[in-house]
Amino acid sequence: MNKKRVVIVGGGAGGAIAANNLPTNEFDVVVVDKNAYHYYWPWLLYIAFKGSKRPIKKEIRELLRPKVSFIQSSVTTIDLNERRVVLEGGKALSYDYLIVATGSYPNYQLIGGHEKVAEKYGDYHSTEGRAWAVWNTINSLRRGTLAIVVGGDPYRCPPSPLEGVFLSEEFFRRRGLQDIVDIIFAVPYPRPYPAEPMNEVVEPILKERGIDYRTFFTLDRIDDERKVAVSMEGEELKYDALIVIPPHVGADIKYRPEDVLTPDRFVQADKFTNNIKGFDDAFVIGDASAVPVAKTGVTAHLQATVVAQRLQGIDARNTGRTNCPFDLGYGLGAFVISDYNHPVVKLPPSRFSHLAKMAFAAAYWDMVKYPELWNPIFDAYFEATEPEKLGRIYV
Numbered sequence: 001m002n003k004k005r006v007v008i009v010g011g012g013a014g015g016a017i018a019a020n021n022l023p024t025n026e027f028d029v030v031v032v033d034k035n036a037y038h039y040y041w042p043w044l045l046y047i048a049f050k051g052s053k054r055p056i057k058k059e060i061r062e063l064l065r066p067k068v069s070f071i072q073s074s075v076t077t078i079d080l081n082e083r084r085v086v087l088e089g090g091k092a093l094s095y096d097y098l099i100v101a102t103g104s105y106p107n108y109q110l111i112g113g114h115e116k117v118a119e120k121y122g123d124y125h126s127t128e129g130r131a132w133a134v135w136n137t138i139n140s141l142r143r144g145t146l147a148i149v150v151g152g153d154p155y156r157c158p159p160s161p162l163e164g165v166f167l168s169e170e171f172f173r174r175r176g177l178q179d180i181v182d183i184i185f186a187v188p189y190p191r192p193y194p195a196e197p198m199n200e201v202v203e204p205i206l207k208e209r210g211i212d213y214r215t216f217f218t219l220d221r222i223d224d225e226r227k228v229a230v231s232m233e234g235e236e237l238k239y240d241a242l243i244v245i246p247p248h249v250g251a252d253i254k255y256r257p258e259d260v261l262t263p264d265r266f267v268q269a270d271k272f273t274n275n276i277k278g279f280d281d282a283f284v285i286g287d288a289s290a291v292p293v294a295k296t297g298v299t300a301h302l303q304a305t306v307v308a309q310r311l312q313g314i315d316a317r318n319t320g321r322t323n324c325p326f327d328l329g330y331g332l333g334a335f336v337i338s339d340y341n342h343p344v345v346k347l348p349p350s351r352f353s354h355l356a357k358m359a360f361a362a363a364y365w366d367m368v369k370y371p372e373l374w375n376p377i378f379d380a381y382f383e384a385t386e387p388e389k390l391g392r393i394y395v
């Protein structure tokens, strides 16, 4: 049998899962990534606010099935018209099918002074080094105000800004500093969590724990000499330490045709099939896509399995399902669950949700590597927690 060649650009959550879900007797699968390592990004949160030393990366080669090829190289151009993926140095790979899974990245250029502040106080959406800088920041702050500010959309994992807020409040309270360290959370939205039902869960927790917040605060620039973050409207927010959730953009890759990209370099696609706009043989999954779903690993996972099924001739479709775990501090959690047809469920905080988040993290590498073991568990979990069903229970 003539095997079809599938080139997957990106060996992170979406790319590795897609590769391992494709039968290698039917497809020649090649994964290209500029890094040798696959990162479990959600753990940056626990480096930043818990000082966790748990390793967050594994070699991509080690995570892929033995018959999947891996090339470590940066991709510079994707020519969808000619079905070619151009690597750094000029070598090109041709494909029958293409899956783009190149993720999303902080853009420090949009907000004046952002890069310097990220270097100084750290952030937890970029690198391990910067997450450790956050840990140093909160450990050095003995009094004053820690500001956590959402710098703009989009960013990875919608609950992550508030997770940082809740975990830092827990950090200061456990050290007995809650009365001399204030936390202020600022967002450009009308409420602390953008989706109303989940906001109804988290806003009372903010109030209960004495955490101050500002809404409609669209961050424009930061003056670290005066220690103020300034909004577009000129409103000033004073801080002693500042952590900004950086707005993200897509990977720096040229596309032909160029108009498949949005101005933020996300790749436009059909929201049900993940086909890149105008191309039956090319797909984009995970954070790299411009489809209207949250940028989460769970989304990347679900899209990867849909695309793998479609390549095998099965008419699988994305439902837009999100299932983002939400750490509320003190061992409590929730999940942000929705799909294209159902709004976010008002899921109450529970220890079980927190446990599920931790269990998911513990099983992550295994889930990527052994889909035949984990897909049935994943499917059963997703069926049991469909937003349509939960929405009838939690109103």
Ligand SMILES: Cc1cc2nc3c(=O)[nH]c(=O)nc-3n(C[C@H](O)[C@H](O)[C@H](O)COP(=O)(O)OP(=O)(O)OC[C@H]3O[C@@H](n4cnc5c(N)ncnc54)[C@H](O)[C@@H]3O)c2cc1C
Pocket: 009, 010, 011, 012, 013, 014, 015, 032, 033, 034, 035, 037, 038, 039, 040, 041, 042, 043, 044, 045, 073, 074, 075, 076, 101, 102, 103, 104, 124, 125, 126, 156, 157, 160, 251, 252, 253, 285, 286, 287, 288, 295, 296, 297, 298, 299, 300, 324, 325
């Ligand atoms: C603090 C934080 C908390 C999070 N919490 C959660 C959570 O609890 N649950 C959840 O589901 N998700 C969570 N996420 C989001 C999740 O990590 C991402 O959504 C997920 O990793 C996206 O997978 P991806 O495959 O699209 O991108 P990635 O996993 O980022 O992989 C992209 C890959 O593309 C490669 N690449 C990029 N450009 C090129 C190029 N030019 N050439 C070759 N290779 C390239 C990169 O090297 C990388 O390996 C969190 C993220 C953060 C930052």
